[in-house]
Amino acid sequence: MVGLSNNAVLQTFFLNLSAFISFVLNYSMAFLSGKTILHVEDDESIRYSLGYALLDEGYVVHTAFNGKEALDFLSIHFDEIDLILLDVIMPVMDGFIFNEEKLKNDSYAGIPIIIYSADDRLKSKVEAMGLPFISKPFNLVEMFNKIETLVRQ
Numbered sequence: 001m002v003g004l005s006n007n008a009v010l011q012t013f014f015l016n017l018s019a020f021i022s023f024v025l026n027y028s029m030a031f032l033s034g035k036t037i038l039h040v041e042d043d044e045s046i047r048y049s050l051g052y053a054l055l056d057e058g059y060v061v062h063t064a065f066n067g068k069e070a071l072d073f074l075s076i077h078f079d080e081i082d083l084i085l086l087d088v089i090m091p092v093m094d095g096f097i098f099n100e101e102k103l104k105n106d107s108y109a110g111i112p113i114i115i116y117s118a119d120d121r122l123k124s125k126v127e128a129m130g131l132p133f134i135s136k137p138f139n140l141v142e143m144f145n146k147i148e149t150l151v152r153q
Contacts, residue, residue, distance in 0.1 A: 035151045036060040038081045038111075040070040040098065042090040050085075050138070057144055059151075066090040067098030078108035082151045088117040088126075099129070112150040114143070 037059050041047040051061045062077070064070035067090060074081065084102075088095035095115055103109045115126045118136040126133040132146050 035082045036062065036080050037083050037085055037147070037151075038062050038064065038070060038073065039085045040064045040067060040090070040095070041085075041087045042066055043087075046087075046136075053140060054085075054147075057147075059147075065092075067093030067095060067101070070098055071101055074102070074105075074108045074111075078105075078111070081108070081111050083147060084111055084113045085147070086113050086115050088115055088122055089119065096125075099131070114146055114150065116143075 035058070037054055039047060039051060039054070039061055041050070041063070042065055047063050047065075051063060054061045062073060062081070064073055067086075069092075070084070070086075071093070086095045086098065093101075095117075099113060099115075102111070102113075114132045114134060115122075116134040116136055116138070117123075117126075120135055123133045123135070132150075134143050134146065
């Protein structure tokens, strides 16, 4: 590294090492908790930021870009998922179609879902389906409380 002193290089190394160790420990604790969430979201920044927040809360998180990817994942890993966190508006297959397709398969029809959207007009439709709804932008406390309630049942 040109222009950096040995101290600066070592300091950068240890900061990165510390962040990596923290990530590994958090992931290990999440894995040991045994509660796994499938997060279905097409927006990469939301997928990553919410994924890290869930990891910090002690959950193992798998992600899918849309409903089709989520169904493909569930067809193989249905017995590993405790909850599905689902955006409504996505390309390829939206949250509503995903839910219809999910309910057709006895292997994973019973996995609880929390649906969220920035479009509050969808709230009544989601609640009419008997599913919890969360508005974007998220209130993380509200979200974590709903998640905790559903995964601990």
